[in-house]
Amino acid sequence: MKAPLADLSRRITWWLAAAAAIGVTAWHLPGSFRATDRTVSAVAGKSRLERELLPARAYDIATEPFVAAQKEIPPGATFAFATGTGIQVSSPLVLDKAPLFAAYWLLPRRMTPDPHRADWVVSYGADLKSLGLAYDHVVDVLPGAAVAEVNR
């Protein structure tokens, strides 16, 4: 009597597992499709450049200095990214993340932590004069943001 009972309980468990797998998948299906729609609509109507800059926008980082730096600094040149309080930011995280985004976005330009070893300086709220460098030319991008070529 014990064996048929054990067999029956195994059968019930098996069917329960199969039904639960189908049930939980069906339950998740509409949410999954809605999430896909949300992902697609988040970039709808955005230009290629705007989409590439979205990681910075997610942290409320102003993107104009990066676009200007990409235009001004030649590929392969070395640059330093200086941050400071001279620019309005929505949170302190902006000043932490901006240099990381610069190192990524401005490749193949090479970011160095030492402004004295850089051909260019990108200022994101920093006082360019306080770095003790002379500049060939300075492009002001935003109040508090500039791209400057170091005079060597």
Add this chain to the structure above:
Amino acid sequence: MTGSPGGLVGLDIGLLAVGEALLLGFGLVRSARSAVRFAGLAFMAGWAATGIVLSIALMAGLDLTVPLVVVCWGVVAGAGVLAGLRVPSRLSLAARERNWTGRGIAAAGALLLATQLAMLLRRALASGPLQPDVWNFWLPKAKSIYYFGGLDTGVGGFTSFTHAEYPPLAPVADSASFRFMGAPDVLLLPVQHWVLAVAFFAALAGLLAERVRPAILWPSLAMLALMPKLESVVGSLLGDEPLAELFVLAGLAAALWLLESDRRLLALAALFLAAATLAKNEGLMLAIVLVVVLTAAAAGRRNRLEAVAVAAAPLLAAVSWRLWLGANDVSNKDADYRLGDLFDPGYLSSHSGRLWTAFRDLPDYVFAPDRALLAIPLLLLVAAVLVCREPRLAAFSVATPLVALVGYLAIYWIGKPEIHFYLDSSAERVTAAPVLLGAALFPLLLQSARPSSGGGRFT
């Protein structure tokens, strides 16, 4: 910069061709029919082997160029064809449904899987938003290889980004994609990762088809494809994405070895584990967990030492990367943990609060239905039914994901970042590999536990 999708097609044809040659060496491919059935597995094997060989080539100081990729393909394909001359064929047939009900269920599952893969493609095409780790170091490393040739240790080079100590396979593979696209197009790159995900599902189907009937296989794969955990990693460009796919395939090959004792399946597992080790630091931990559990599950069998031999591939991969790091004086100052702390009782005791927090929070990332669709509870349930009939398979399928999760608990215990931040920023993705393995083994267990099933292979 806009890349060429045509270039990616060329890359993918090359990866598929080299993978087919490798599977010829493993005895899996011997005819056009078997080449089609194992096309997904071939792609994944070709991708893994190419990633390993290119990583080693770059560690040796070579620059990543299209000709180098082609030469690497030649070497791998040549080795596969040569092995194929000696290795006997592994003939197997895919299971079939005998009645219309079964065929209908299988077709509905396959349709749902195809629909979800199309949804994942829509997400990949809507690229732009990136997770912080992707633009902090995964993509910059890939771009630096593209622009500067190899593993540049200079200013702004490969080792200048966060986590310089992470192994190079994922950035190397992305950089190869950039090379074939003709530009470092980060908006097109997720499509290549989607192709990898499609190949991953095709690989699972190819491996499982001989043991799992279609009415169980296709709905189970659809469930796996719909798992939020999988949706969050596919196309994310995180290292966790290839790591999870490689670990799952290694785990499935190992589980099939337990049932068949065919050492060619172990060779396949070794290949995927070596690639996983070079994809992310945790890859070695996951490889060790898998080998230890596999060896324990094979206890009492004469060939259990074959399972131990699998560890050689990931260990060699890890040693090669450690040697490169040492030779280039690359510090691991950004490392989130120091393994040595695991053996320091004082450190462990002073950080015991971290263990408790992780122990309390981590299960939600594994068991919550809105994260993992009950994959692990269902696995435990079916394993309980199966434990008398196939104890080794049941034990391996349950223990591998659970021991891997214990490994992650240990990492959170000794980790340096603040524990709540650490969990919030990483637990969702690091739990992907063990949970997805559990979900991928679910159809195999369900078939084996089926009341009227003999649990055998179709030959």
